Amino acid sequence: MLFFSYFKDLVGQEVTVELKNDLAIRGTLHSVDQYLNIKLENTRVVDQDKFPHMLSVRNCFIRGSVVRYVQLPPDGVDVDLLHDAARREARGG
Amino acid sequence: MVVGGLREFALRRNGDGSPALDESNGEELMHVQPSVAVALGSRSVESPGTLYITSRKLIWLSDVDVAKGYAVDFLSISLHAVSRDPQTYSSPCIYTQIEVVEDDEDDTESTGVLDLSKIREMRLVPSDSTQLDTLFDVFCECAELNPEPVEEEEEESGHNWVFSADQMVVGGGGEEDAEWQISQSPTSVIGHSNGGDESIAQPMLELRINDQRFDDAEEMVHESETKDH
Numbered sequence: 001m002l003f004f005s006y007f008k009d010l011v012g013q014e015v016t017v018e019l020k021n022d023l024a025i026r027g028t029l030h031s032v033d034q035y036l037n038i039k040l041e042n043t044r045v046v047d048q049d050k051f052p053h054m055l056s057v058r059n060c061f062i063r064g065s066v067v068r069y070v071q072l073p074p075d076g077v078d079v080d081l082l083h084d085a086a087r088r089e090a091r092g093g
Numbered sequence: 094m095v096v097g098g099l100r101e102f103a104l105r106r107n108g109d110g111s112p113a114l115d116e117s118n119g120e121e122l123m124h125v126q127p128s129v130a131v132a133l134g135s136r137s138v139e140s141p142g143t144l145y146i147t148s149r150k151l152i153w154l155s156d157v158d159v160a161k162g163y164a165v166d167f168l169s170i171s172l173h174a175v176s177r178d179p180q181t182y183s184s185p186c187i188y189t190q191i192e193v194v195e196d197d198e199d200d201t202e203s204t205g206v207l208d209l210s211k212i213r214e215m216r217l218v219p220s221d222s223t224q225l226d227t228l229f230d231v232f233c234e235c236a237e238l239n240p241e242p243v244e245e246e247e248e249e250s251g252h253n254w255v256f257s258a259d260q261m262v263v264g265g266g267g268e269e270d271a272e273w274q275i276s277q278s279p280t281s282v283i284g285h286s287n288g289g290d291e292s293i294a295q296p297m298l299e300l301r302i303n304d305q306r307f308d309d310a311e312e313m314v315h316e317s318e319t320k321d322h
Contacts, residue, residue: 019171021192021213035240039233043174056181057188060174061233065241066192 002089006082007032007070016046016071017062023047025060036064098191099133099209102152102164112145112152112162120149124231128220129153131163132186134212144217146231148238151189153217163209165191167239173232175225176216186218187228 007029016026017038024047027040043060104113114120123146130140131153139161145152151170155161169192176188193213219225 021171021190023190025172033237035237037236056178057174057176059229060172061229061236062172063170063236066171 001034002085003036004032004034006085007036007038010072010076013073013076015040015073017067018069018071019062019066020068021066025062027060030059033064036067038062038064038067038070097166097210098169098193099163099165099212099215101209102154102162103160105154105159105162110143110154110159112147112154112164114147115149118149120147122147123235124228126219126224126228130218130220132216132218133163133207133209134214136207138216138218140218144219144228146228146235148235151232151235165189165215167235168241170232170236173229173236175229177225182216184218185222185225186216187225187232189215189217189232191215 011029011031013029014026015029016024017040018024023045025040025043026046027043030039030041032038039059039061041059043058044056102112105111106113111122111125114122124144126144126146129142129144130138131142131144132138139155141156142153143156145154150164150166152164153162171190171192173187173189175185176182177185182188191213193211217228219228
């Protein structure tokens with residue numbers, strides 16, 4: 001549940017979600033659930049070439065299973081802390 | 094259950110024309126929205142129709158053509174959103190993206206017949222646009238009801254993480270009888286790679302003992318009378 005907890009702490013921050021189909025959507029993280037489904041607000045498409053039809057939707061729900069990356073604000077990540085927490089969780093701690 | 098993309102759907106119950114559901118599998122109707130038009134991909138909108146949202150999938154049935162209907166599983170809906178920008182689309186609608194299984198044979202140009210399984214975007218345009226937020230919420234609810242199915246292996250064996258090159262046994266970290274091995278075996282010091290943090294050493298130690306390559310060491314400790322080697 002590590003990343004679920006981690007993303008919950010990021011609610012309210014700007015993130016860019018890159019989907020497995022290469023679409024990248026930027027928006028404010030509204031909420032996240034245990035499956036890492038993501039709800040974004042004030043969304044806009046980063047690369048408008050592939051999916052021009054969804055240029056600006058106010059809110060969107062992204063299925064967790066189609067997310068490739070979530071790009072985080074650089075100052076929103078404590079890399080060392082996350083590294084240690086991930087290692088602990090992987091070891092069953 | 095084969096999960097594809099968008100597909101034809103024409104199984105209706107007699108009488109009220111609503112779709113037949115897979116009730117034996119727990120599928121139930123979550124929401125019905127009359128007067129909804131559907132636009133597949135870049136095609137023009139089709140109407141009039143009724144949107145049926147079940148716990149498993151989305152079904153749009155034409156109100157005038159009994160044979161025409163479309164369905165897509167929530168497992169295949171990558172994202173959904175409320176679209177209100179008139180520059181993007183003339184009417185406020187629910188915009189959805191459908192996950193398409195890539196096919197090696199891409200012959201979309203060869204036939205004039207529409208291949209539904211290749212549709213990547215679908216818009217649902219209710220004639221009552223005040224219903225959009227409700228529809229968006231129902232979509233969210235149903236998406237949450239359909240998480241990725243978890244494979245059994247992952248659940249039973251637990252973690253299969255590798256921490257070091259010595260660790261060759263997979264799935265040995267979950268044994269309940271490993272606890273006594275830690276207290277009796279003098280090899281416990283080997284597992285202390287982080288300054289004596291036992292919680293980290295424990296899984297590593299369990300695995301080393303279960304590893305056949307260390308059998309000799311164990312035998313020497315527990316059966317000191319054995320002089321076979």
